[in-house]
Amino acid sequence: MSVIATLRPLARAPTAALARVRFVLTDMDDTLTHQGRLSARTYDAIERLRDAGIPVLPVTAAPAGWADQMARMWPVDGVIAENGGLFLRRTADGDVERRFWHGNAERTIATERLERLRQAILGELPAVELASDQPFRLCSLAFRVPADSGLRAALVQHYRSAGAEVTVNSLWVLGWFGGYDKLGMARRVMREIHRLDIDAEADAIAYAGDSINDAPMFAHFPTSVGVSTVTDFLADLPRPPTWITRGPGGDGFVELADALLAARTKPFPFSEPRSAGDHT
Incomplete structure (x- = not known):
């Protein structure tokens, strides 16, 4: 069943x-x-x-x-x-x-890590697009969900390789640091x-x-x-x-x-x- x-x-x-x-x-x-x-x-x-x-x-x-x-x-x-x-x-x-x-100090570190991850992903996967609402985020990094399943899997793997949490919903591939x-x-x-x-x-x-x-x-x-x-x-x-x-x-x-x-x-x-x- x-x-x-x-x-x-x-x-x-x-x-x-x-x-x-x-x-x-x-x-x-x-x-x-x-x-x-x-x-x-x-x-x-x-x-x-x-x-x-x-x-x-x-x-x-x-x-x-x-x-x-x-x-x-x-x-x-x-x-x-x-x-x-x-x-x-x-x-x-x-x-x-x-x-x-997070407290202020932890949040500062997480923000710096997210920025490095953003640059790395865009450098290695130029076909992906940042979410249009990314400027309004304070503690996460979001990309539009790629239509191509292979590109989507590669994007998710980049997050995981960097030690980030990652999830996928109907709009975003979303990552963050902090558990x-x-x-x-x-x-x-x-x-x-x-x-x-x-x-x-x-x-x-x-x-x-x-x-x-x-x-x-x-x-x-x-x-x-x-x-x-x-x-x-x-x-x-x-x-x-x-x-x-x-x-x-x-x-x-x-x-x-x-x-x-x-x-x-x-x-x-x-x-x-x-x-x-x-x-x-």
């Missing part, structure tokens, strides 16, 4: 398991977005979760520059950016606090910000993703959800997500939000329906 055939539809997830979820961590590109766009219904789903007391934290390979805007303006509880390199969170006065994985990943920073953020031990209470979190760099999160959280396009990456995932949505990208995330909110609803027979303006 193929891996795809064994994936379970999110619609069959037990209500009790969904009702235990207190936080949603989610990849962004091709999980909240679809074909590079964030839909109004996806943004609304994030807001509905927040209003129901389920904070949403994007956990993304996207650059710090993107994450800064998200942390400032989106209805999210904060953003883990650059695959775990830093966490950004809106402060009470509307500014953004940054928490890096962290999405799960490592999520563990730190949830402990320091929310006093939640994600090893002891993994079922308090639902995670949504779509690609290879989501693998540690899929493996850790029992309520892990792949949007439908995760099937493109199953061959490279050590462990698939527990559940899969019908729709791709943001539509899949909306399915997850709806399922979580429905699981929290307890019907009361004989009660009068609420009016549109009644939020008590």
